[in-house]
Amino acid sequence: xxxxxxxDLTRNRLQALLIVCVLAVASLxxxxxxxxxxxxxxxxxxxxxxxxxxxxxxxxxxxxxxxxPENTLPAISLALAGGFDYVEVDVALTADRHPVLMHxxxxxxxxxxxxxxxxxxxAQVQALDAGSWFGDQYAGTPVPTFTEFLDVLARSGRRxxxxxxxxxxxxxxxxxxxEVTARNLERRVxxxxxxxxxxxxxxxxxxxxxxxxxxxxxxxxxxxxxxEASVRGIVVHRRALLERPEVVDELHAAGIRVVVYxxxxxxxxxxxxxxxxxxxxxxxxATLSSWQQGVAGQQ
Numbered sequence: 001x002x003x004x005x006x007x008d009l010t011r012n013r014l015q016a017l018l019i020v021c022v023l024a025v026a027s028l029x030x031x032x033x034x035x036x037x038x039x040x041x042x043x044x045x046x047x048x049x050x051x052x053x054x055x056x057x058x059x060x061x062x063x064x065x066x067x068x069p070e071n072t073l074p075a076i077s078l079a080l081a082g083g084f085d086y087v088e089v090d091v092a093l094t095a096d097r098h099p100v101l102m103h104x105x106x107x108x109x110x111x112x113x114x115x116x117x118x119x120x121x122x123a124q125v126q127a128l129d130a131g132s133w134f135g136d137q138y139a140g141t142p143v144p145t146f147t148e149f150l151d152v153l154a155r156s157g158r159r160x161x162x163x164x165x166x167x168x169x170x171x172x173x174x175x176x177x178x179e180v181t182a183r184n185l186e187r188r189v190x191x192x193x194x195x196x197x198x199x200x201x202x203x204x205x206x207x208x209x210x211x212x213x214x215x216x217x218x219x220x221x222x223x224x225x226x227x228e229a230s231v232r233g234i235v236v237h238r239r240a241l242l243e244r245p246e247v248v249d250e251l252h253a254a255g256i257r258v259v260v261y262x263x264x265x266x267x268x269x270x271x272x273x274x275x276x277x278x279x280x281x282x283x284x285x286a287t288l289s290s291w292q293q294g295v296a297g298q299q
Contacts, residue, residue, distance in 0.1 A: 038208070040187050042232040045159075045210045046257040052276040055292040059086035059161055059281045061262050062103055063149075066283035069134040070110060071101035072141050073152060080156040084285040087158065091146050091176070092165040098122040099146035099176050105166065109133075111143065118166065147179055154183045161212065161235075161259075161281075164193045170201045177205035196229055203230055212259065216240065222247050223254045233257030233278065238268060241275065248275045266291055 050056055062070035064079030064087060071089055079087045090103040095118055107113045107120065111128040122145070131141025153160050164173070180189050191202045192212035199211045210232040218240050219225045226234055234251065238260050241247070248258050259279035260272045269280060269291055282288045 040208055040210045040232070042210070042255055042257050044187065045190055046233055046259075046278055049252040049257065050276045050278050052274055053295075054273070054276060055296065056260075056273060056277050057085035057279045058285045058288055058292075059088045059259070059279055060084045060285040061088055061281050061283045063087055063089045063101065064285070066285075069131045069138050069141055071103060071144070072130055072138070073144050073148065074131070074138060074141060076144075076149060076152055079285065080152070080158050082286060084289065085159065086161050086279070087153070088161040088163065088281055089149060090163045090165050092117050093168065093172055094122045094125055095119055096121045097172055097175075099172070100125055101144050101146065101149055103165065107143075146176060150179055150183055150185060150189075153188070154185060159188045159190075161190050161192055163214065164191060164195075164198050164202075168193075168195070168198045168201065170204065173198060173201040174205040177202060177209060180209060181206065190232070192235055199229055199231065214261075218244055218247060223250055223256065226251065226256045227254065231256070233259055235259040235261055235279075235281070237261065238263060238272060241277070242271060245275050248277060252276070263288075270295075 047057055060079035060082070063072065064075035065071065067078045068075035076087055076089065089101050091099045092102045093099055100122070102110070102117050104110065106116050107125070107128060110133060111130045112132060113128040117125065125143050128143055129140055130143045131138030180186060186206065186208045190210045190212055191199070192214050193199050194214045196213070199213060202209065202211055211230070212233045212235050213226060213229050213231045214235045216237050218236065222234065233256055236258065241260055251258050257278040259281060260277050261281040262283060263269055263272065263280050264283050269288060272280065280288060
């Protein structure tokens with residue numbers, strides 16, 4: 001039977017339309033994949049793994065709490081101006097679920113108020129004086145909100161380790177992560193916590209923002225624990241690390257970084273630097289920086 005010209009034309013048009021549709025779908029997939037930020041590598045956020053004796057990065061504890069009232073904008077500004085690698089801050093939730101910078105479960109130690117932070121509204125917390133306890137020159141310094149901290153960090157061009165304190169639900173974690181991403185800080189902010197569930201919620205909210213597991217004690221298989229939590233590094237107590245110094249090499253072999261808290265003396269810095277840890281959290285970043293330069297000059 002001879003070919004039907006009309007049928008051939010229709011078939012050719014359908015084939016052409018199918019090709020166009022396939023290409024369109026492929027283009028959308030490529031565009032989507034291209035627009036999705038890659039997960040931050042351990043090297044990008046925490047640097048290359050250190051070797052024994054090599055200087056670790058410096059994280060200024062509680063937003064520079066050694067120089068000004070801890071977890072306040074004056075302290076944070078001083079730490080950022082000091083040029084240290086990271087500023088470390090603590091973030092907790094008020095009664096009405098607003099994240100503010102506060103280390104303790106209560107406001108008693110670092111403000112003129114009293115009571116549990118989780119029982120106070122944001123308005124009540126913002127009315128507190130968070131500076132007088134440190135010095136008269138800081139009288140009236142408020143407790144900063146997390147967004148106020150992020151705005152200061154964004155202008156500085158530097159990095160931060162944000163510890164989530166207390167109980168966080170998935171919605172609260174997602175809201176905090178959205179503030180980070182809104183300022184394009186995903187590659188400059190690492191989220192840390194003692195709580196694996198909080199870290200899991202952060203991972204669900206963002207596949208990009210790196211997470212750090214804080215540990216007072218090391219589990220028997222710390223590498224498996226870190227991998228299971230899908231973290232880029234651990235933040236560990238000094239004594240736990242000194243009891244099992246071999247875990248530094250084990251974690252490094254797995255691509256996981258090791259940060260130690262909170263060290264404030266030459267002896268402590270020397271102990272962990274000899275192990276090749278990657279980061280040190282300290283209340284005295286200026287002295288630690290000078291100590292590292294002095295050690296480097298002797299080598």
